Amino acid sequence: MQLIKSDINIDFIGKQKIGFALSLILILLSIGSLIVHKGPNYGIDFVGGTLIQIKFSQQVSVGKIRSGLSNIGFKDASVQNFGHDYDYEFLIRTSNLEMTNKGLSQSISEAIKASTGIAPEIRRVEMVGPQVGEDLRKKALLALFYSLLFITIYISGRFELKWMLSGVTAGSLMTAVYFLSVFNVSIAVLITAALVITLALFWVLRLKYAMGAIVALLHDVLITVGIFSILNLDFSLPIIAALLTIIGYSLNDTIIVFDRIRENIKGLKTKDAFPALFNKSINQTLSRTILTSVTTLVVLVPLYFLGGEIIHNFAFAMIIGVLIGTYSSIFVASPIVLAAIKR
């Protein structure tokens, strides 16, 4: 069976303006949403708070749970249905912390029993203090930064054989970030600055493949975070895991295309032939670019629908990441390498 014919020839490079426009719109929407919502919709992992998952043996109204909670002073608590309707499960979120109120989950359980008449089963309690939340946020950002950096070193090393150059660049960036973070400079600001410097350096040093890869990665991560922000989905620790996996995985498609470009580029001298060559390379690898994503999506979709509520958002982030990653390997990474070569 063959879905994508071997003689397929789509003019991707010719359509790169449409691609750039689409990417630009998505990125602007993402940034816009992040600005409007004042950053991602952080879950308790990153801002602190308490999350309690309860289950009833029969239908209970959200209003009754809420009134029970407000009876013990939790007016800010949010109550929402969790999972399927027939599970009678609810998620309670509050900024109250267990540590200020000993036996918080117990008092909540009693208050809900009083207001609904049914004793809930407490299935999960997560409490994160504000200090821990801040630490986790810092760690998450650093993890994103380091994985981007290491992957870039690898790409520029492998594709341009400039191990030393990219290693030294990355090493100095890491040291700078490390020392500045000791002096309490905001990690978010620091990492943004480091990334901008990295991109500028790659442009100046003509590390074209590495630049194409990192721009595509930033594009994928930003849009995934943006879609989460637009849909107002909880941004929690598993989402960071998903983002890191996307960083590692969405590069697979990019590498396949890059490898083919390098294979085809051997012996080619004139710059004019490059657009056609890039097109040929993308078309030659199109079936595997799409199929590898399809096989991954084939397992992610069941995970999204059947994997349970806790893993739901993780699967969603991965699905978006794989889709955007496939798109960006064709419409973002390669055109940028082409632009860098033409320069």
Add this chain to the structure above:
Amino acid sequence: MKPFTFKTVLITGVILAAIVWLLPTFFNCWPHKKINLGLDLQGGMHLVLEVQNIKAVEAEVERTIQEIKKQLRKEGVKHLGISRLKDNSILAKFQGDENKSGFETVLSQNFENLITQKPQTDNNIITYKLALPEEEADRIKKMATEQALETIRNRIDEFGVSEPDIRIQGGDRILIQLPGIKDPERAKDLIGKTAQLTFRLVDDDVDVNLAINGTPPVGDEILYQNKYNPNSGTSTKIPFLIKKRVLLDGSLLTDARVEFDQFQQPQVGIEFNRKGARIFDRITGENIQKRLAIVLDNSVYSAPVIQDRIAGGKARITGSFTLNEAKDLAIALRAGSLPAPVKIIEERTVGPTLGADSIRTGLISMIVGGLLVILLMVTYYKKAGLIADLALIINIILIGGGLAAFQATLTLPGIAGIILTIGMAVDANVIIFERIREELRSGKTPLASVIAGFDRATLTILDANVTTIIAALVLYQYGTGPIKGFAVTLCLGIIASLFTALVLSKNILVFTLKNKQVSKLSI
């Protein structure tokens, strides 16, 4: 091609090893190492405590002040007050030259470790500011954390949790993992109890209510007793005016047990060692007809009137305890008090039913996803797809075997990681098969196409997987708990898929082609 080449032996060896490691998870057999399930799958509690070890420094400063006062008394030096400041330095005030020099002698003889600033003189009052050296304060803090860890470990051991994991997590934090805990609230209560037991006199010279409205006399503080009324179900707070001076504390205990009074009410009987018994004997003898308060973590449990000298060093803590509360208090007293209060700064508790549900939904989505991939590969690549499917199944066995062999922990995100690698493992096969098709189209024989296909795809596959491994390693380094589990299965999955695609699939394909001399490849 001979059936027993180095490669075939290696391949079978790896697969057999994985199966042997995996078997104990399902059957009770050698090597008896099951795959560890994370707290989110088997249920349990994850806690991070912060030891407020600045309080231990405060206590040390207070102790030093008492020592200084004692020495000054001994030397006959008069002072105008020695007190602790907020920044844990000591302020000492004197008047007159002989007191000044007397104090300085005491300092140089007994307290030379203290850092002394140049005294300030104002209105004939000489003020000294003393402080513990920085290293000393750090040492106390470090000790407090270590001691808290030891104490909590003892308490949990006595409470009875199988395979608890308790360790210091950077500076003043303690990480506690209690798998399968039945009563998380009770465990939290026990762990968080400071269990600072003191015996102090009640100040009956001043009316408590006057002290509440005004300021309590110097050297006294107001503490409360929680009286629970079982008939009305309410509790009331009774104030006591308690002297700050501690006559005896819980550090001299040798035993604490649950006992019952004549109404079958649980209470905690305590026993002091010989030194403690001697002190108890003396203080009860000296204070007959006065009230002796038993204070635990700043609340009064009882304040009986001393009727007679009590020898033998035995006492009882009464209060309206439930049996579990009495049991836990006895455990806490036996294990010793925490050197400083602790605060729970992170808690993640998963009930056993949710854990079981997570395993179920995880397995279901794994099976559904796996079957879909298997179907997809067979329809798209026919017989070659079957080889990819075989590689996929062996891939999952390898991940399981790896988890058991390295005693890694399988978490819910870890299951997601396995599911993800199912999708990614066949990617390598897709890349190879597409390349082989390309080579076939260029007119090569099936065998030559397969060899060329593998040769050219290998580097691409390595590159693609190295980047994912980099991300997984960074995630392992920075991730906590369940997320670490995801990084582990992702790494194992990638390594396993490299093996199955580049070694296993290749050898099966080459083997079938060489033996049959087929002219057409089913791909």
